Amino acid sequence: MTPDFWHGKWQRNEIGFHEGRPNHFLVRHADRLAAGAGSRVFLPLCGKTRDIAWLMGRGARVAGAELNRSAIEQLFAELELAPEVTAAGPLERFSAAGIDIFVGDVFALTPAHLGPVDAIYDRAALVALPGDVRWHYAGHLRGLTGGARQLLISYEYDQSLAKGPPFSVQADEVHALYGADYHVQELETAPVERGLKGLSEVVERIWQLVPRQG
Numbered sequence: 001m002t003p004d005f006w007h008g009k010w011q012r013n014e015i016g017f018h019e020g021r022p023n024h025f026l027v028r029h030a031d032r033l034a035a036g037a038g039s040r041v042f043l044p045l046c047g048k049t050r051d052i053a054w055l056m057g058r059g060a061r062v063a064g065a066e067l068n069r070s071a072i073e074q075l076f077a078e079l080e081l082a083p084e085v086t087a088a089g090p091l092e093r094f095s096a097a098g099i100d101i102f103v104g105d106v107f108a109l110t111p112a113h114l115g116p117v118d119a120i121y122d123r124a125a126l127v128a129l130p131g132d133v134r135w136h137y138a139g140h141l142r143g144l145t146g147g148a149r150q151l152l153i154s155y156e157y158d159q160s161l162a163k164g165p166p167f168s169v170q171a172d173e174v175h176a177l178y179g180a181d182y183h184v185q186e187l188e189t190a191p192v193e194r195g196l197k198g199l200s201e202v203v204e205r206i207w208q209l210v211p212r213q214g
C-alpha cells in the first residue's frame with residue numbers, strides 16, 4: 001500500500017476500519033497490557049481510534065504513529081485537546097498531556113523520538129500491511145520498543161476470495177512473526193458479525209504477546 005492509498009482513504013472518508021467506540025476485545029483484555037495509570041502504550045498505525053480516549057480515560061499515557069495528518073487533527077479535535085506540534089526527525093509530533101502522536105511513516109520513527117513504552121496495542125495495524133511488509137513491521141516494532149508486551153488483534157478469512165487490506169493473518173503467521181521473542185497466547189476468537197469485504201466467514205482474534213525474557 002502506498003502512502004497515497006491511505007491518504008485517499010482519509011480524504012474520501014472511506015474509513016470503514018474506524019470503529020467509533022472502544023474495541024470490544026480491548027475493553028475485555030486491557031488489563032493484560034499491564035498499562036494502568038502512568039503506563040505508556042504505543043498504538044502503531046493508530047488512525048483516530050476511540051481506543052486512544054478509552055486508554056487515556058484509564059490513566060494510561062498514549063503514543064501513536066499515523067501517516068495521515070488530517071486523521072490526527074480530527075483525533076485531537078475529538079479529544080478536545082490542542083496539540084503542540086513539533087518536528088521529530090522526518091515526522092511531526094502532536095503532543096498534549098498524556099499523548100504523543102507521530103505523524104508520518106512509522107518505519108521512519110526511531111526509538112529516540114518515540115521514547116520508552118510499556119506496551120503495544122495493535123488493532124488493524126499488522127493486518128493493514130501486505131505480507132512482505134509485515135515481517136519488516138514486526139522487527140521494527142521490536143526495535144522501537146525493546147520488545148514491549150502486546151495485545152494484537154488480527155482477522156482471518158480466505159484471502160483468495162478478497163484482497164486486503166485488511167489482510168488475513170493466520171495464526172501460524174502470528175507465531176512465525178513473534179514466537180521467537182514472545183510467548184504468543186490466543187485470548188479470544190469471534191466471528192465478525194457484520195462480515196468484512198462482503199465476506200461472511202471472517203474471524204477476529206486477539207493475542208497476548210509477552211516478552212520471553214520479561
Ligand SMILES: C[S@@+](CC[C@H](N)C(=O)[O-])C[C@H]1O[C@@H](n2cnc3c(N)ncnc32)[C@H](O)[C@@H]1O
Pocket residue numbers: 006007017018019044045046047048049065066067068071104105106107123124125128165
Ligand atoms: C486500517 S487503519 C487502522 C487505524 C486504527 N488502528 C484503527 O483501529 O482505527 C490503518 C491506518 O494506518 C495508517 N498507515 C498506513 N501505513 C502507515 C505507515 N507506514 N505509517 C503510519 N501509518 C500508516 C493509515 O493511514 C490508516 O489510518
